[in-house]
Amino acid sequence: MTAGTPLWEVFVRPVRGTNHVHVGSLHAPDATLALQNARDLYTRRSEGVSIWVVPSAAIVASSPEEKDAFFAPAGDKPYRHPTFYTIPDGVEHL
Amino acid sequence: MTATAPLSDSQPLDEQAGFDALVAADASIEPRDWMPEGYRKTLIRQIAQHAHSEIIGMQPEGNWLTRAPSLRRKAILLAKVQDEAGHGLYLYSAAETLGMGREEMLDLLHAGKQKYSSIFNYPTPTWADVAAIGWLVDGAAITNQVPLTRCSYGPYARAMVRICKEESFHQRQGFESLLALSNGTPEQHEMAQDAINRWWWPSLMMFGPPDDDSPNSAQSMAWGIKRFSNDELRQRFVDICVPQAEVLGLSLPDPDLKWNAERGHYDYGEIDWDEFYQVVKGNGPCNRLRVAVRRQAHEDGAWVREAAAAYAAKQEARKQEARKSA
Numbered sequence: 001m002t003a004g005t006p007l008w009e010v011f012v013r014p015v016r017g018t019n020h021v022h023v024g025s026l027h028a029p030d031a032t033l034a035l036q037n038a039r040d041l042y043t044r045r046s047e048g049v050s051i052w053v054v055p056s057a058a059i060v061a062s063s064p065e066e067k068d069a070f071f072a073p074a075g076d077k078p079y080r081h082p083t084f085y086t087i088p089d090g091v092e093h094l
Numbered sequence: 095m096t097a098t099a100p101l102s103d104s105q106p107l108d109e110q111a112g113f114d115a116l117v118a119a120d121a122s123i124e125p126r127d128w129m130p131e132g133y134r135k136t137l138i139r140q141i142a143q144h145a146h147s148e149i150i151g152m153q154p155e156g157n158w159l160t161r162a163p164s165l166r167r168k169a170i171l172l173a174k175v176q177d178e179a180g181h182g183l184y185l186y187s188a189a190e191t192l193g194m195g196r197e198e199m200l201d202l203l204h205a206g207k208q209k210y211s212s213i214f215n216y217p218t219p220t221w222a223d224v225a226a227i228g229w230l231v232d233g234a235a236i237t238n239q240v241p242l243t244r245c246s247y248g249p250y251a252r253a254m255v256r257i258c259k260e261e262s263f264h265q266r267q268g269f270e271s272l273l274a275l276s277n278g279t280p281e282q283h284e285m286a287q288d289a290i291n292r293w294w295w296p297s298l299m300m301f302g303p304p305d306d307d308s309p310n311s312a313q314s315m316a317w318g319i320k321r322f323s324n325d326e327l328r329q330r331f332v333d334i335c336v337p338q339a340e341v342l343g344l345s346l347p348d349p350d351l352k353w354n355a356e357r358g359h360y361d362y363g364e365i366d367w368d369e370f371y372q373v374v375k376g377n378g379p380c381n382r383l384r385v386a387v388r389r390q391a392h393e394d395g396a397w398v399r400e401a402a403a404a405y406a407a408k409q410e411a412r413k414q415e416a417r418k419s420a
Contacts, residue, residue: 030406
């Protein structure tokens with residue numbers, strides 16, 4: 001491996017109708033080779049019908065240290081869930 | 095729906111307590127989580143060792159690729175050796191999430207500063223060795239690896255899920271190939287038996303030293319990296335192999351091997367740990383050869399990596415140029 005060969009994150013769509021899911025990473029000098037390597041590495045047994053490769057450096061991630069504060073806005077809003085509401089017995093299709 | 099209480103809520107400032115709580119809850123530790131330095135180091139050592147084992151493991155079997163007895167066997171062996179390369183890459187990718195670069199791991203392997211499984215320091219003089227490796231070596235690897243799919247470190251556990259699915263084919267093809275040899279001519283049968291005689295004991299050594307002599311096991315268990323002790327896994331493997339050997343019509347080279355009704359397990363003979371430590375120290379039959387071949391392959395491939403990097407740089411420069419003039 002030549003020093004600094006870029007790292008790529010690989011996402012595979014297992015079958016039509018599903019999302020691309022992160023499966024791992026690999027090193028490749030450019031996008032074309034990253035895609036071909038991803039095919040050889042992650043879909044040797046027809047595990048996918050579509051692949052995305054994304055330079056790892058392009059991914060922006062939330063920080064685990066800030067997890068609590070970052071996700072806090074959703075924590076105190078139970079009324080966003082259908083189970084928050086009390087409906088009389090016998091009411092259907094609701 | 096209630097918000098799930100984050101585990102760190104109660105001790106927002108104590109990173110160690112947060113980590114301990116995650117491990118205690120059997121939750122997974124992910125790359126950007128805080129983790130004790132010892133945990134990180136242990137994982138890097140173990141995952142790198144595992145990755146190196148996969149790629150070094152390509153050599154003993156790769157030795158037979160051009161001499162497989164039929165096109166069918168050749169296609170199977172090619173697929174298996176390619177899988178081993180893939181397993182190495184999944185694992186290097188998992189180790190990299192802990193902060194160690196891939197070039198660095200390869201350099202350490204080439205310098206003999208990181209190890210790989212000693213089993214790959216044994217030679218493969220006959221075609222039956224390929225079959226025996228599939229049945230015994232991959233069988234032992236599966237026994238070791240299935241519990242690792244529940245390892246506390248997420249990227250390692252996920253890599254192991256993929257690997258275990260693929261290892262199953264490796265073991266079955268080996269068993270089938272051995273069965274064919276065992277039921278073949280007397281010479282083929284004898285070749286299969288000879289291979290089993292040579293691979294049985296080294297396969298039992300793959301589980302590592304006995305529990306009394308395995309100082310790091312307790313800490314790895316506490317961290318949720320290891321789920322069962324070396325001796326427990328070794329016993330499980332022996333119990334699985336004995337009835338399979340009967341189906342194969344081949345014997346296992348251990349006069350002390352017999353069913354113990356009281357324990358509900360097979361008893362087995364003393365393992366030659368001197369041999370194990372000799373091979374670990376670098377004095378096995380093929381230690382030098384394996385590392386030399388690996389280093390040579392890396393050096394021989396340098397021009398390909400350089401050419402691909404130069405091509406990528408040139409394409410990128412052209413793209414920039416086109417953007418400027420547009």
